[in-house]
Amino acid sequence: METAKIERDYNHELLKDLMPKKFGMQGRLWVGFLVAVIIVGAFGYYRQLKYGLVVTDMRDFTSWGIYISNFVFFVAISLVGSLVSAILKLTNVEWRTPLVRISEIIAVAAITFAAIIIIVDMGRPDRFWHLFVYGRIQSPIMWDVIVISTYFIISLLLLYIPLLPDIAICRETTSSKWKKRFYTILALNWRGTKKQYSIVNKCIRILSVLVIPLALAIHTVTSWLFATTYRAGWDSSNFGPYFVSGAFMVGCAGVISVMYVLRNHYNLQKYITARHFNNMGKLLVLLSLIYLYFNINEYLVPGYKMKTVEGEQLYELFKGRYAPMFWSVQIFGMILPIVVLLFKKGRKPLPLFIVSLFVVVGAWFKRFLIVAPTQLHPFIPIQRVPESWHHYIPTWEEWMITSASLAGALLIITLFVRLFPIIPIWEMKEEQMRKHQLAEQKDLYEV
Amino acid sequence: MESQQDSRRKFLKAGLITTAVAAGGLGVLEVLSQDEKKKKGDTVKLLSPDGKIVEVDSSEINPQIPEFVVSNHNVREGVPGKKFVMVIDLSKCKNAGKCRSACSKMHYLPNDRSYIKVNKMQDSEKASPYWMPTPCFHCDNPPCVKVCPVGATFKLTDGIVGIDNNRCIGCRFCMVACPYSARIFNWDTEYAMTQDVFKNIKQHAACSSHVRGTVEKCDFCPSKTGNNELPDCVKACPNGVFYFGDENEDVVSNGDETVQLSQLLKDKSGYRYLEDLGTKPRVYYLPPVDRQFPFKDAESGTL
Numbered sequence: 001m002e003t004a005k006i007e008r009d010y011n012h013e014l015l016k017d018l019m020p021k022k023f024g025m026q027g028r029l030w031v032g033f034l035v036a037v038i039i040v041g042a043f044g045y046y047r048q049l050k051y052g053l054v055v056t057d058m059r060d061f062t063s064w065g066i067y068i069s070n071f072v073f074f075v076a077i078s079l080v081g082s083l084v085s086a087i088l089k090l091t092n093v094e095w096r097t098p099l100v101r102i103s104e105i106i107a108v109a110a111i112t113f114a115a116i117i118i119i120v121d122m123g124r125p126d127r128f129w130h131l132f133v134y135g136r137i138q139s140p141i142m143w144d145v146i147v148i149s150t151y152f153i154i155s156l157l158l159l160y161i162p163l164l165p166d167i168a169i170c171r172e173t174t175s176s177k178w179k180k181r182f183y184t185i186l187a188l189n190w191r192g193t194k195k196q197y198s199i200v201n202k203c204i205r206i207l208s209v210l211v212i213p214l215a216l217a218i219h220t221v222t223s224w225l226f227a228t229t230y231r232a233g234w235d236s237s238n239f240g241p242y243f244v245s246g247a248f249m250v251g252c253a254g255v256i257s258v259m260y261v262l263r264n265h266y267n268l269q270k271y272i273t274a275r276h277f278n279n280m281g282k283l284l285v286l287l288s289l290i291y292l293y294f295n296i297n298e299y300l301v302p303g304y305k306m307k308t309v310e311g312e313q314l315y316e317l318f319k320g321r322y323a324p325m326f327w328s329v330q331i332f333g334m335i336l337p338i339v340v341l342l343f344k345k346g347r348k349p350l351p352l353f354i355v356s357l358f359v360v361v362g363a364w365f366k367r368f369l370i371v372a373p374t375q376l377h378p379f380i381p382i383q384r385v386p387e388s389w390h391h392y393i394p395t396w397e398e399w400m401i402t403s404a405s406l407a408g409a410l411l412i413i414t415l416f417v418r419l420f421p422i423i424p425i426w427e428m429k430e431e432q433m434r435k436h437q438l439a440e441q442k443d444l445y446e447v
Numbered sequence: 448m449e450s451q452q453d454s455r456r457k458f459l460k461a462g463l464i465t466t467a468v469a470a471g472g473l474g475v476l477e478v479l480s481q482d483e484k485k486k487k488g489d490t491v492k493l494l495s496p497d498g499k500i501v502e503v504d505s506s507e508i509n510p511q512i513p514e515f516v517v518s519n520h521n522v523r524e525g526v527p528g529k530k531f532v533m534v535i536d537l538s539k540c541k542n543a544g545k546c547r548s549a550c551s552k553m554h555y556l557p558n559d560r561s562y563i564k565v566n567k568m569q570d571s572e573k574a575s576p577y578w579m580p581t582p583c584f585h586c587d588n589p590p591c592v593k594v595c596p597v598g599a600t601f602k603l604t605d606g607i608v609g610i611d612n613n614r615c616i617g618c619r620f621c622m623v624a625c626p627y628s629a630r631i632f633n634w635d636t637e638y639a640m641t642q643d644v645f646k647n648i649k650q651h652a653a654c655s656s657h658v659r660g661t662v663e664k665c666d667f668c669p670s671k672t673g674n675n676e677l678p679d680c681v682k683a684c685p686n687g688v689f690y691f692g693d694e695n696e697d698v699v700s701n702g703d704e705t706v707q708l709s710q711l712l713k714d715k716s717g718y719r720y721l722e723d724l725g726t727k728p729r730v731y732y733l734p735p736v737d738r739q740f741p742f743k744d745a746e747s748g749t750l
Contacts, residue, residue: 053617054635054660063619063632123617123632123660127597131615134597141596141620230590230626230724306458379721380566380581 004130014428018421021266030189031414034407034426041404045120046396053123055397062375062392063380067121070402073250074114074409075148075222076243076363079252081107081155082215086208095279096429098271098423102262103255104159105422109412111152111218113405120401140224149216151286154211161203164190194277219247226370231308233374236302242294246363247273249287253337253359256280258413260353262422271423274349281347284356288337295334325365333362458739493525525605526586530694533582533607533667533710536701537695539686540565540578541740553668555657560631562665565681566710567744576734576742580688582680583608583665584720584728585627591621591630600662606694606729607667622662626724630664633657667691686739694729 039318048055058065084103119125135142168190171183177196190196223243226234236242255341256277263272302310303318317326337355340346346355376382382390394402416422490502525531542565550561562582569576585608592600592608599615602608622630657663668678672691676682681689682702692699692708699708711717717731 052635053632054648060631061628063622123619123662124615124658127614127616130597130599130614134599134614136596136598139594139596139620141594141618145596198526225620226623228594229621229624299548375623379626380564380568380579380628382628383566384564 013213014425014432015173015402017268017270018423018425018428020170020420020422023418025107026265027414027418031411034411034414035304037400037407038404038411041400041402041407044400044404047397048120048401049125055395057339057391057393057395057398059385059389061385061389062372064371064375065392066120066368066371066394066398066402067117069371070364070405071114071121072222072367072371073364074110074117075218076247076367077251077254077360078107078110078114078151078155079215079219079244079247080255081158081250082208082211082253083251084255085158086211086215089204089208090212093279094252094431097427098268099255099259099276099280100162100427101159101420101422101424103251104155104260105413105416106251106254106258107155108152108159109409109416110339111148111155112412113409115148115152116223116408117402117405120405130171140221140228143221144218144225147214147221151211151214151218154214156205158204158207161200161207162424162427163420164188164200165192165197166421166424168192169425170421210366215422216244219244226374229310230379231374232307232379233313233370235310236298236308238294238297238301240298242298245291246366249284249291249334250360250363252280252284252287253356255362256284256352256356257360260356262417263349265326266422268423277349278344278347281341281352284352284359285341288334288341288359292334292338295330309379313373316373316377317369322369326369329362329366329369332358333366334359412429490727493615523601523603523609523611525603525607525657526608526669527604528695529605529672531585531667531672531729532692532694532699532708533681533730534690534699534708534717534733535580536688536690536715537577537579537735538733538738539541539688539740540580540735541686541743542578544626545683545684545685546580546680549679550665553671553679554663562629562631562663564628575735576744577738579720579732580680581627581629581720582667582730584726584730585667587727587729588725589615590624590726594620594624595618605672607669608664610660610662610664610665612656612661612663615658617660619662626721626726627728630662632662633659635659 044055056065056067080103083102086098089100119128122128131142131145131336135145167183167187171180171187174183176178188250220240220243223239227236227239259272259276263269299314301312301319305311305433306314307439316322337359340351342354346352376390376392461479483730492500492502514680544565547561547565548558550556550563551558556562564578565578565580567576568579585606587602587606589600589602589608592602595601596618597614597616599611600621601611617632619632622628622632622744668680671678677691677700678689681691684701687701687703690699690701690706690708690711694708697708699706699711711733712731715733717733718732719728
């Protein structure tokens with residue numbers, strides 16, 4: 001095959017460093033752990049299918065629980081795909097190259113499990129097809145179905161199309177027979193011709209423009225699932241930008257966490273440098289500040305008025321039973337990154353990684369605080385129902401199913417890293433060539 | 448000459464139609480006050496269209512149960528010509544709980560569940576608490592119907608918000624959209640009645656049926672209203688709290704008395720709960736003034 005030449009002429013160092021590697025002991029343990037969590041979650045879901053949603057702690061008043069808040073979390077974190085591969089691309093941020101694929105696989109994994117978890121939440125998952133047969137465009141759920149499936153496809157393309165040249169490299173270098181067949185099918189006859197490269201670049205440009213409004217749409221529409229109701233705490237016109245800004249923040253933190261783990265595990269210090277962490281840290285500060293701004297809008301304004309039911313709901317968050325969770329989330333998930341990351345030392349890889357973990361975990365619980373407490377404060381007070389209906393404490397089935405969905409998303413990312421180069425080899429090569437050219441030009445001028 | 452004859456013919460025609468309409472109305476009234484008829488023998492007290500109480504011999508009125516109610520009925524259409532409406536007199540409610548047990552019985556619900564709730568309400572600290580029964584309000588601008596992704600809940604021509612339990616996907620968006628917490632979910636309960644049994648006893652398909660994993664709620668008992676009977680909660684109430692009737696006819700009855708809807712709302716300052724939300728409920732409340740019972744708290748039990 002003459003194609004192999006083009007690919008094999010690549011810098012061998014890049015190939016050696018960036019080609020997917022077999023799992024070591026750690027890798028196998030990690031995959032085993034994820035699979036175990038998924039199996040327990042699957043058992044929980046089997047019980048839910050058998051006995052109905054009664055195995056959850058959701059009841060007539062809290063009819064949306066952690067499945068929905070987890071769904072919102074997944075949709076939120078998936079926005080990062082558009083942030084790194086589109087917004088940073090269109091604003092000509094050159095250091096983004098090694099981070100593009102990491103963010104895109106996070107986006108695809110998260111949006112996949114957002115769709116799955118919403119089916120888990122349905123009382124009649126067997127009637128999922130009703131959405132397509134009897135769908136009503138007037139319902140925000142239909143809007144969500146439309147934008148999320150579109151975003152899923154665009155994100156998948158944004159992951160897959162720039163992956164083609166690298167799949168071809170895998171095809172040429174692998175020795176295993178079945179793997180060769182696998183890569184050959186996926187490579188779509190990639191020959192590395194000029195024309196193919198120009199098509200790929202054109203596709204990426206078009207997709208990165210398309211994905212920005214879609215990303216805004218998925219999370220804005222998701223926020224409307226709440227904002228279109230009359231409920232105290234949800235009835236807010238601030239919800240769209242509030243959700244979107246929070247999503248960019250958690251997405252950015254998600255990329256930082258994953259890139260830190262990959263960098264250390266696969267020794268990618270040469271490619272994911274301290275500069276990347278520094279820059280992503282600055283980005284995270286900016287996004288946290290924007291999120292802080294919308295939080296102030298969301299809580300200060302109604303908190304100033306303390307309207308009857310909304311006031312009771314806010315009181316629960318500020319001083320009542322949800323206060324410990326609320327203040328931890330706000331302080332560790334939003335204030336802490338702003339403070340720590342303002343300092344250069346805070347943006348070093350390890351502290352940034354720790355702060356990012358806080359942001360991601362905080363963001364998950366923040367979604368819970370948006371979904372659950374509101375439903376415990378309807379206009380007509382909850383009364384004369386069993387005592388347990390006054391609270392919402394998720395059951396083990398709910399926790400396990402939710403954990404399984406998170407493990408599933410991590411497993412997708414893990415397997416992807418096992419099968420494909422997580423840092424785009426051909427784009428890194430292009431970048432190196434560009435730098436080389438620039439340097440040469442500089443030399444010329446200096447002479 | 449010709450034109451005079453023409454106008455006379457028109458007049459006669461109009462007269463005939465009016466009589467027919469009035470007779471139809473009387474027929475409905477007769478059924479609404481059936482209990483009274485049994486007590487008093489051959490004469491029945493009726494409200495004439497101009498608001499006077501008249502006594503009519505029962506043989507003069509001949510109620511006809513419309514054919515459509517019994518025959519196969521479209522789930523998404525209501526009883527033709529009707530606009531059902533309910534008025535709840537808060538001054539009469541003492542939380543007897545009969546509406547709830549009757550509702551549970553009518554809808555084959557477990558004893559601890561019903562589609563109607565009786566809430567303890569207190570508008571401000573110094574005001575006295577009162578009991579407020581809340582069925583589904585069957586809003587004319589229903590938030591639940593708006594948000595349903597598959598059209599499993601819908602507005603019928605007779606004003607009722609119906610549910611198609613064979614279409615509902617159980618997403619529960621309608622439950623969070625309803626500001627009155629009127630909807631309940633079939634989390635697990637395995638009711639004794641299967642779908643097939645329901646088909647045989649209930650003529651009106653829009654009636655809530657029990658399908659696990661779907662949403663249920665008050666349906667104003669279409670199997671009763673379709674036959675010109677009062678819903679079970681109305682009939683069961685020992686204190687005449689609930690008035691039920693037809694907005695088109697401007698008549699509501701609580702089983703004991705039949706009154707003009709517009710007059711009742713005017714005289715007793717009827718209002719709708721959370722009017723400012725703009726959902727336009729079809730259930731009105733009469734304020735809890737001049738109470739018939741002192742407020743007694745009943746904390747025991749969930750019913």
